[in-house]
Amino acid sequence: MTNEELLTLATFQSWKQVISRFDKGLAARSDEQLQMQVAPARNRLYYLLGHLTAVHDRMFTLLGIGERLHPELDEPFITNPDRAGSDPVPPSDLRKAWAEVNDKLTALFENFTTADWLHKHSAVSDEEFASDPTRNRLSVVINRTNHVSFHSGQAVLAK
Amino acid sequence: MTNEELLTLATFQSWKQVISRFDKGLAARSDEQLQMQVAPARNRLYYLLGHLTAVHDRMFTLLGIGERLHPELDEPFITNPDRAGSDPVPPSDLRKAWAEVNDKLTALFENFTTADWLHKHSAVSDEEFASDPTRNRLSVVINRTNHVSFHSGQAVLAK
Numbered sequence: 001m002t003n004e005e006l007l008t009l010a011t012f013q014s015w016k017q018v019i020s021r022f023d024k025g026l027a028a029r030s031d032e033q034l035q036m037q038v039a040p041a042r043n044r045l046y047y048l049l050g051h052l053t054a055v056h057d058r059m060f061t062l063l064g065i066g067e068r069l070h071p072e073l074d075e076p077f078i079t080n081p082d083r084a085g086s087d088p089v090p091p092s093d094l095r096k097a098w099a100e101v102n103d104k105l106t107a108l109f110e111n112f113t114t115a116d117w118l119h120k121h122s123a124v125s126d127e128e129f130a131s132d133p134t135r136n137r138l139s140v141v142i143n144r145t146n147h148v149s150f151h152s153g154q155a156v157l158a159k
Numbered sequence: 160m161t162n163e164e165l166l167t168l169a170t171f172q173s174w175k176q177v178i179s180r181f182d183k184g185l186a187a188r189s190d191e192q193l194q195m196q197v198a199p200a201r202n203r204l205y206y207l208l209g210h211l212t213a214v215h216d217r218m219f220t221l222l223g224i225g226e227r228l229h230p231e232l233d234e235p236f237i238t239n240p241d242r243a244g245s246d247p248v249p250p251s252d253l254r255k256a257w258a259e260v261n262d263k264l265t266a267l268f269e270n271f272t273t274a275d276w277l278h279k280h281s282a283v284s285d286e287e288f289a290s291d292p293t294r295n296r297l298s299v300v301i302n303r304t305n306h307v308s309f310h311s312g313q314a315v316l317a318k
Contacts, residue, residue: 001292003273007166009293014301039198039316114162133160134168142173142301146308153312157198 004114011117011142012109018148019102022052025155026098031091038154043082045158046091048151050077053098056105059144063137064122065108070097109141163273170276170301171268177307178261181211184314185257190250197313202241204317205250207310209236212257215264218303222296223281224267229256268300 001009026049029036034046043051054073060066076088089097117138120129129135160168185208188195193205202210213232219225235247248256276297279288288294 003277004162004166006277006292006295007163007273007297010295010297010301011170013293013298014305018305042316114166118162118165133165134172136165136169138166138169139172142169146173146177146305149305149308150312153309154316157201157313157316 008112008114008117008138011138011145012112015109015141015145016106018145018152019106022148022152022155023099025152026095029158033158034091036158038157043154045155046087046094047077047082048155049091049094049098050089052148052151053094053101054078055147056101056144057097059105059140062121062123063140064119066104069101069104073097112137167271167273167276167297170297170304171271174268174300174304175265177304177311178265181307181311181314182258184311185254188317192317193250195317197317202313204314205246205253206236206241207314208250208253208257209248211307211310212253212260213237214306215260215303216256218264218299221280221282222299223278225263228260228263232256271296 029045034049035044037044038048050073053070054077057068057070057073058078060068073089076085118133118136120126120133120135121137121140124132124135188204193208194203196203197207209232212229213236216227216229216232217237219227232248235244277292277295279285279292279294280296280299283291283294
């Protein structure tokens with residue numbers, strides 16, 4: 001393996017590991033348990049699952065690697081806070097969407113070359129990217145992996 | 160910047176960003192507020208701070224980059240759960256230790272070459288490393304960055 005391959009592999013492995021840990025916690029909760037809050041008056045597990053799914057779904061366009069699968073999740077799970085309206089999606093559909101989005105992203109990352117990882121993300125202009133080449137896809141994936149970790153730390157508290 | 164430099168820089172920037180966000184939250188809490196729990200019957204902020212400091216302090220030996228600064232934090236903050244005994248360190252000393260450990264680690268990472276990042280960590284044997292070169296320092300730092308994110312997600316819940 002080349003140095004470049006080893007360096008990108010570290011991020012890719014971390015992405016898979018963090019999602020797999022969240023998945024384990026998710027599998028251990030029934031649909032009814034997804035209604036639990038992580039702490040009093042805080043987000044429900046249901047909302048965290050929808051939020052993470054929506055944020056990951058946005059990565060297709062942010063990374064310029066395909067069409068989004070579930071744009072309908074933005075409004076209830078990113079624009080609005082938990083319990084702003086009635087639940088828009090049954091928990092089972094949300095579980096399915098979460099798995100679907102991650103599986104597709106992971107399959108794409110699996111085949112990324114170093115050049116793919118270092119490609120600019122779509123929220124940065126060519127000019128900005130020329131002066132700051134760290135605004136690349138790799139940084140986005142690292143950031144999103146930390147984002148899953150952040151909410152995983154909350155999800156384990158629900159009881 | 161070379162590809163290798165860009166690839167390692169992404170992890171290094173993420174490490175700094177995640178710690179800096181935790182630091183902001185920490186600066187916003189008084190020593191008295193560090194006694195708050197992240198959720199009922201869960202860890203206090205004081206314990207999380209000690210735990211993260213101890214885990215980061217162990218990176219000096221785990222990465223083979225120097226002597227630990229605060230081995231005395233292992234017992235109260237890694238071996239034992241929160242409130243197992245009386246608080247061993249005043250909050251102000253814990254804040255100082257946290258900053259000291261991270262500043263020193265960050266200064267070392269700043270000067271890491273690609274070879275330094277891809278060097279094996281000390282918990283893996285030469286033989287194991289030969290068959291799995293992903294068990295390197297970069298992976299440890301990515302893992303620890305996710306660990307800070309995990310507990311940061313909890314720390315923001317304390318009120």
